[in-house]
Amino acid sequence: MTPNTAPSCAADGPAEAGGSRPATVVEFDGVGLTYPGPPPVAALRPCSLTVREGEYVAVVGPSGSGKSTFLNIVGLLDRPTEGTYVLDGADTTALPEAELTALRGSLIGFVFQAFHLIPHRTALENVALAMLYSAVPARERVQRARTALEQVGLAHRADSLPSRMSGGERQRAAIARAIVGRPRLLLCDELTGNLDSATAASVLDLLDDLHASGMTLVVITHDPVVAARAARTITIRDGVLSEAVTAGTPTEARRLPEVLG
Amino acid sequence: MRGMRGRAGRGGRRSRLRAGDLVREALAGLLQRPGRSALTALGTVLGVGTFVAILGLTATASSQIDARFNALSATEVTVEDTGGDDADHITNSFPADAPARVGRLHGVEHAGVYWIASPEAASGSPGAGTVTSSPVGDLAAGEDVQVVAATPGVLQAAGPGLAQGRIYDAYHQRNAADVAVIGAGLAERLGILTLETRPAVFIGGRPFTVIGIVDDVDRKEELLLSVTVPSSTAMAHWGGPVRGERARMLISTRLGAATQVARNAATALDPAHPERFKVIPPPDPQMLRGGVSGDLDQLFLLLAGICLVIGTVGIANTTLVAVLERTGEIGLRRALGARARHITAQFLTESAALGLLGGLVGTSIGTLVVVGVAVLRDWTAVIHPLTVVAAPVIGLATGLLAGIHPAWKASRIPPVEALRR
Structure with missing residues (x-):
């Protein structure tokens, strides 16, 4: 939209206490992604953005606006073609693929619209899967998966197959899988897209709980109801990232992302 | 406080997959669709079964010739x-x-x-x-x-x-x-x-x-x-x-x-x-034993080989279909920290396990055929131990061979593509 011309300022983030500022989780510095032509397509125009520990950020925009590209870059599923992306203090730009994968597995929890639960595997097994590639011993995996399921209120469905679970239960299981590895960032992609409004509300309540417990959240959505829950809202349109101060937190000074056009 | 150093240390780590976990995942993958897995392994079962039956029957028949060479x-x-x-x-x-x-x-x-x-x-x-x-x-x-x-x-x-x-x-x-x-x-x-x-x-x-x-x-x-x-x-x-x-x-x-x-x-x-x-x-x-291996046995062994080739193609084809079907799962695993080689390893292990399973079942069936024929003809069933050991290994090799292409394909699917639904 209207490009915010204000340079990216440092002071930001909720629950800032005293002099110690929460650590930076996501830091975009001129990050952009252009698919080589002809003609070259700018899926995400270079932008700068900082997400601090404990923040709850909604990324909104119509479909085809570049939301997915943004998600893929933040989630380390895709590399930007320009700029620098520092995740939890580690510069990901130059990292080899193997380390990028490890970083993705250990620092980011994904929640997808389509749940992506493996069929024919119980909820517990699906949650435990998240720790498979970090060589956590099987016994500990199951233990932690149980705890995570309890955390999302799904302990009683631990041994159910996804096909026997409701949409809300599936998404809760998916959230349990995303948080079981204690990630630094929970990345949610249209997580209520397949849910009715009542179920969606309860899932969003769960996100609020997680946020309250200190989890850093980035929620990508086209649904204003979902976005309204977040303290910050970032809008993407035609690959251009912009941030407007939302009514939800009027007293807080918002850091505006720098858009370099 | 999370210091820079600590985080950098975390970044330098690579994803690992324990061998035990790999096998468990592969078996779980097979058991997701037991019916299809069984059908997929059928070619290997037939090939290995024929292999064992032919070698077993040959050994049994030649031992009957040996029996004429009796104590007297x-x-x-x-x-x-x-x-x-x-x-x-x-x-x-x-x-x-x-x-x-x-x-x-x-x-x-x-x-x-x-x-x-x-x-x-x-x-x-x-x-x-x-x-x-x-x-x-x-x-x-x-x-x-x-x-x-x-x-x-x-x-x-x-x-x-x-x-x-x-x-x-x-x-x-x-x-x-x-x-x-x-x-x-x-x-x-x-x-x-x-x-x-x-x-x-x-x-x-x-x-x-x-x-x-x-x-x-x-x-x-x-x-x-x-x-x-x-x-x-x-x-x-x-x-x-x-x-x-x-x-x-x-x-x-x-x-x-x-x-x-x-x-x-x-x-x-x-x-x-x-x-x-x-x-x-x-x-x-x-000398008596040596004179037995005839052209017929070689023909049957050729047939067994053809069965194995068909079995390999069968496993390869079904695994390829499974890879396409499970694109979402592959994407999810990549998102959870699986490296491309972990995906390769999983699908290879699945097809190898399928081959081994087919080989074991085929060996059993082949052995049963030999014993059955021996009982009917009033012979003593003879199967060389090496045959029994080699047959499941052949099945395993078949599965591995069949898995190479699909596993490679699976690892090449970019996670972004895989997660798009």
């Missing part, structure tokens, strides 16, 4: 008197103490020299060889049967089953006693029904006391149709073997000793002229 033939050695270069003027190369000489060889149980006696040639008058049990009456015409001159060792080596009486021994041999042992069939034709009456047979008019009637022998069946007399007796009455009817030696050995005995017999008989004897050892079991 394996312990029998025959020595023929060829006479060597001196055949024209030496009618009998066997020394007088030939049975004793050979008897000293290790492993020999019984040995004896025998030849076809020729009373006619000796006496020069036709009819001298006619055998009758009575000089007068209906039976006086007699039977024109073979008279065998044999040392007692021949009878012992032949393993006779006596209907009545006994066989002659060293005593009769030493004294050139006029005794005879006759076959049961011949005894019946001669009208000799019992030895209670001390019957005699007349060979060319000369009486011989019948001391035994043989109704069965282990070897040298011709004794059943002959009159057998001590060789010393025959020697005294009719002389040694005549030209054209040279003497032979029959040796029975302990099991396993025959080859060794055969090697030494000629030298033991006459160290100066071992070339005068032709020793016939029992057939070599190794």
